[in-house]
Amino acid sequence: xxxxxTTTPSTDGATRGQQLSALWQxxxxxxxxxxxxxxxxxxxxxxxxxxxxxATKLTEMAYIAxxxxxxxxxxxxxxxxxxxHGALMAFGAYxxxxxxxxxxxxxxxxxxxxxxxxxxxxxGILIGIAAARxxxxxxxxxxxTLAIAVPEIGKxxxxxxxxQGLRLFVPEIPQWATDIAYYLTGSDPSRSKYVAFLAWxxxxxxxxxxxxxxxxxxxxxxxxxxxxxxxxxxxxxxxxRARVSAFVVSAxxxxxxxxxxxxxxxxxxxxxFSLNLSLTLLxxxxxxxxxxxxxxILLSGVLVFLPQIVMDLGSGADxxxxxxxxxxxxxxxxxxxxxxxxxxxxxxxxxxALGLRLRAARAxxxxxxxxxxxxxxxxxxxPTTDPASPSSTAExxxxxxxxxxxxxxxxxx
Amino acid sequence: xxxFTNTALAGLVLGMIFAAFALALVLIxxxxxxxxxxxxxxxVLTTYIALVMIEDGRPYWLAFVxxxLAGLVLGxxxxxVVIRPVEGKPDINAVILTLGLFIVxxxxxxxxxxxxxxxxxxxxxxxxxxxxxxxxxxxxxxFFTIGAVIATLVLLVALFRFTDLGLKMRAAANNxxxxxxxxxxxxxxxTLGWALAAVVGSLSGLLxxxxxxxxxxxxxxxxxxxxxxxxxxxLESPAGAVVGGLLLGxxxxxxxxxxxxxxxxxxxxGILMTVxxxxxxxxxxxxxxxxx
Numbered sequence: 001x002x003x004x005x006t007t008t009p010s011t012d013g014a015t016r017g018q019q020l021s022a023l024w025q026x027x028x029x030x031x032x033x034x035x036x037x038x039x040x041x042x043x044x045x046x047x048x049x050x051x052x053x054x055a056t057k058l059t060e061m062a063y064i065a066x067x068x069x070x071x072x073x074x075x076x077x078x079x080x081x082x083x084x085h086g087a088l089m090a091f092g093a094y095x096x097x098x099x100x101x102x103x104x105x106x107x108x109x110x111x112x113x114x115x116x117x118x119x120x121x122x123x124g125i126l127i128g129i130a131a132a133r134x135x136x137x138x139x140x141x142x143x144x145t146l147a148i149a150v151p152e153i154g155k156x157x158x159x160x161x162x163x164q165g166l167r168l169f170v171p172e173i174p175q176w177a178t179d180i181a182y183y184l185t186g187s188d189p190s191r192s193k194y195v196a197f198l199a200w201x202x203x204x205x206x207x208x209x210x211x212x213x214x215x216x217x218x219x220x221x222x223x224x225x226x227x228x229x230x231x232x233x234x235x236x237x238x239x240x241r242a243r244v245s246a247f248v249v250s251a252x253x254x255x256x257x258x259x260x261x262x263x264x265x266x267x268x269x270x271x272x273f274s275l276n277l278s279l280t281l282l283x284x285x286x287x288x289x290x291x292x293x294x295x296x297i298l299l300s301g302v303l304v305f306l307p308q309i310v311m312d313l314g315s316g317a318d319x320x321x322x323x324x325x326x327x328x329x330x331x332x333x334x335x336x337x338x339x340x341x342x343x344x345x346x347x348x349x350x351x352x353a354l355g356l357r358l359r360a361a362r363a364x365x366x367x368x369x370x371x372x373x374x375x376x377x378x379x380x381x382x383p384t385t386d387p388a389s390p391s392s393t394a395e396x397x398x399x400x401x402x403x404x405x406x407x408x409x410x411x412x413x
Numbered sequence: 414x415x416x417f418t419n420t421a422l423a424g425l426v427l428g429m430i431f432a433a434f435a436l437a438l439v440l441i442x443x444x445x446x447x448x449x450x451x452x453x454x455x456x457v458l459t460t461y462i463a464l465v466m467i468e469d470g471r472p473y474w475l476a477f478v479x480x481x482l483a484g485l486v487l488g489x490x491x492x493x494v495v496i497r498p499v500e501g502k503p504d505i506n507a508v509i510l511t512l513g514l515f516i517v518x519x520x521x522x523x524x525x526x527x528x529x530x531x532x533x534x535x536x537x538x539x540x541x542x543x544x545x546x547x548x549x550x551x552x553x554x555x556f557f558t559i560g561a562v563i564a565t566l567v568l569l570v571a572l573f574r575f576t577d578l579g580l581k582m583r584a585a586a587n588n589x590x591x592x593x594x595x596x597x598x599x600x601x602x603x604t605l606g607w608a609l610a611a612v613v614g615s616l617s618g619l620l621x622x623x624x625x626x627x628x629x630x631x632x633x634x635x636x637x638x639x640x641x642x643x644x645x646x647x648l649e650s651p652a653g654a655v656v657g658g659l660l661l662g663x664x665x666x667x668x669x670x671x672x673x674x675x676x677x678x679x680x681x682x683g684i685l686m687t688v689x690x691x692x693x694x695x696x697x698x699x700x701x702x703x704x705x
Contacts, residue, residue: 081505083512130686133693136504137448141644142685148637149682156675275633279512286509326523333516340510341498 028215036204043200044184047193055196056264057304062199063089063260065300066206068284069293070253073210075282076291077219078246079226080131081139084146086277088251090268091123092116092258094154097166097268109171113202116259117252124251125244132243147278151270165269168262170195199260206253207293213249214293222246283336289352306332420670421663422551428662429562433617434639435646435654436566437610442648444586444606445492445500450511452639453632454518455491455611456618459484461526463619464533464627473534480619481612488611492604500603515636522629535624558620562655565613569651582606638665641681645688647695656696660684 024031047055071085095116099107127146131139154160161167173194181189189197213219224232225242233239262268284303288295310331311324434452441449463480467473495514499506537553573579584592585602593599617639618632625631642661646653661681668680688696 075505079505081508130690134689135693137442137508137648138644138689138693138695140448140508141640142682142689144637145641145678145682145685148634149678152675152678156673156679275637279516282509282512283516286505290505322528323524326520329516329520330524333513333520336513337495337510337517340506340513341495 029212032208032211036208039204040201043197043204047196047200048184052190052192055190055193057308059192059196059199059260059264061300061304062196062203063257063264064281064284064304065297066199066203066260067254067257068281068288068296068300069203069207069210070250070257071281071285072288072291072293072296073214073219073222073253074246074250075285076289077214077226078222078243080243080246081136081282082131082143082247082250083140083275083278083282084127084143084150085250085254085281086273086275087147087150088120088124088127088254089258089261089277090150090154090270090273091120092255093262093268093272094160094166094258095119095255096259096262097161097168100168100170100262101166103169106171109198113256113259116262117255120251120255120258121248124248124254128244128247128251129240131247132240143278144275147273147275151273154270154273161269163270165267165272167267170263170266195260195263198263202256202260203297206256207297210249210253211293214291218245283332287336287339292352303332416670419551420666422555423670424663424666425659426551426555426558426662427666428659429559430617430620430635430658431639431642431662432655432658433562433565433613433620434635435643435658436562436569436651437614437617438640438643439646439648439651439654440569440606440610440613442643444582444603444610445496446504447496447500447507448511448640448648449610450508450636450640451491451514451518452610452614453618453636454515454522454629455484455487456614457522457629457632458518459487459611459615460533460618460622460627461522461629464531464622465526467534468531473536477619481615484611484615485608488614489604489608491611492607496607497600497603519629526629528628528630530626530628533622533625533627536620552624554624558623561616561620565616566651566655569609569613573651578605637678638681641685644695645685647692647697649695650697653695653697 047058050058067085067089071082074080074082093116096112099112099115127143131142134142154165155163170191173189173191177194178189181194221232221237221242222245224235224237225239229239232242261272265272280303284296284299287302288297288299307325307328310328313324434456437452438449441447441452459480462483463476466476466479491514495510496507499510535552535554536557571579573583581592581597582602582605584595584597585599586606589599592602617635621632621635638661639658642657643654644657645660646655646657661684664680664684665677669677
């Protein structure tokens with residue numbers, strides 16, 4: 001059924017095509033749903049094709065991307081920095097682990113995931129209220145401490161498993177899921193593929209919600225608060241409410257990511273939520289281009305598969321596994337530094353700038369609005385909200401593109 | 414009573430180390446409005462330089478001085494090459510840049526020196542000092558630590574208060590344009606600020622390492638605690654950094670001595686949140702009008 005939706009945008013005929021592209025531009029929801037349907041189809045195909053080891057890697061990519069997606073909204077769209085998102089994931093993961101502490105537990109998965117999200121949201125409200133008062137380095141410091149302190153809670157309380165952490169039992173694959181998988185692929189799904197599928201479906205659901213929020217009134221309020229506090233307040237935006245709500249939404253995503261983490265790893269312990277995880281999430285958000293959800297997914301993939309690639313390269317160059325993973329981290333850090341120095345808008349920022357230039361060139365040739373450049377998936381607020389963008393040049397359209405905060409103040413290019 | 418004294422003394426030493434680290438952060442914050450997250454792994458690198466020299470049989474104090482000089486060079490080069498391009502850009506660029514440097518230096522140290530634990534010889538004796546019949550929990554090395562930090566603080570205050578150079582550095586930090594118009598070489602002053610901060614950071618690294626075990630992640634907890642100390646103090650004032658460091662050192666020492674070592678990070682978070690809730694700009698900041 002997803003195939004039917006994917007074929008619709010490519011209808012022939014100039015006028016129909018233009019109507020459709022206008023529809024594509026004006027209704028973010030349609031855009032996001034179609035992208036999601038395509039994404040789901042891709043996920044099914046890919047998961048059928050890969051082996052179990054790659055499936056676990058894909059699961060890892062999915063939960064990292066979910067958390068990074070939430071952080072993208074918080075840091076990219078609302079301008080609040082968080083060095084403690086790994087700690088928020090821990091709340092979701094521990095909740096899931098506590099709810100599935102026994103093989104006999106029959107609680108539906110959806111309920112468990114929602115409960116994990118709810119717990120993280122409650123924590124997010126508390127932290128968000130404190131964070132809304134803080135700026136720049138003070139906020140970074142508070143969230144950094146959170147990243148260090150939260151795993152210690154897990155170590156301290158025996159009910160949370162102490163140093164060892166909690167083991168959890170992933171519920172059996174339901175019969176209908178086995179049936180569908182058998183119908184589609186001709187074989188029974190393995191457990192790791194089932195979890196990978198769950199994680200990716202969660203990712204798609206979370207990203208539809210995030211993308212819609214980003215292109216809604218709420219998302220524009222967040223961006224307004226980020227760009228100019230005083231102007232936003234004069235326009236009647238409650239700064240605290242905007243900041244806290246952004247924090248809570250990103251916490252919810254981190255909670256869902258934590259639940260998937262728990263299902264994938266099957267043990268939840270303090271070591272899983274180190275400072276490195278939190279820093280990695282922030283790095284993904286920055287390298288992906290602050291504010292770009294697509295970038296967040298792509299970079300999560302890079303991050304998860306990079307050590308493996310370096311290791312493969314390294315086995316030729318006599319590197320052992322630990323050395324190779326250290327080299328991978330080193331590479332990642334170097335890339336981070338270089339991106340900030342050379343291309344401060346990140347991966348998707350570069351792609352988007354290219355798209356805007358192409359669009360400007362096309363708009364010069366014909367009057368009707370052209371299709372939305374290369375930022376095809378529902379990433380953050382695209383220039384569709386700005387009626388002037390199709391006719392304007394790349395230079396004037398750029399500041400309106402709310403997803404490139406890193407340059408809005410200084411305008412480097 | 415003995416336990417109380419020992420805990421307090423341990424807190425004093427810990428607080429002094431936090432203070433040194435926080436001081437380095439404050440120096441950089443004052444001069445460039447950048448929070449240097451890479452401070453700790455920079456100190457790790459310079460400490461390893463000293464350690465390698467000592468293992469090669471070079472004199473202990475020569476290695477100590479070389480490590481401090483290496484910090485000076487590292488700080489200056491870093492500011493000149495990497496930091497300069499992001500100065501004056503949005504805050505988040507600098508934050509992410511120094512986080513990137515954090516990752517680079519730390520994994521770099523792991524690649525070069527390995528993750529094995531190595532012993533770093535103590536500065537002076539590590540036996541507790543005996544008063545009458547009881548041995549109290551402070552060593553000659555600890556005295557050196559306290560003395561070194563106080564000396565650094567005094568030197569810095571003297572530099573900023575009483576010398577021409579210090580005045581120029583303060584001018585460059587306060588208002589780059591006006592300072593530049595008045596003939597201060599702003600760029601050079603900023604580089605100097607980073608270099609000095611890196612020396613102080615290296616000093617804190619050496620003080621922590623001395624008499625203990627060293628591995629590339631041995632400064633990780635100091636990153637957070639030194640940072641909290643600086644934030645509590647308000648990031649602006651060197652005195653604030655010292656007070657913040659001591660406050661944190663004493664509290665954490667008493668928590669781990671009387672309650673549990675695992676509560677330390679939580680208590681630190683509690684202290685930080687309490688201070689920031691009451692005074693969002695830290696303890697030692699004058700209230701400033703916000704520019705609109």
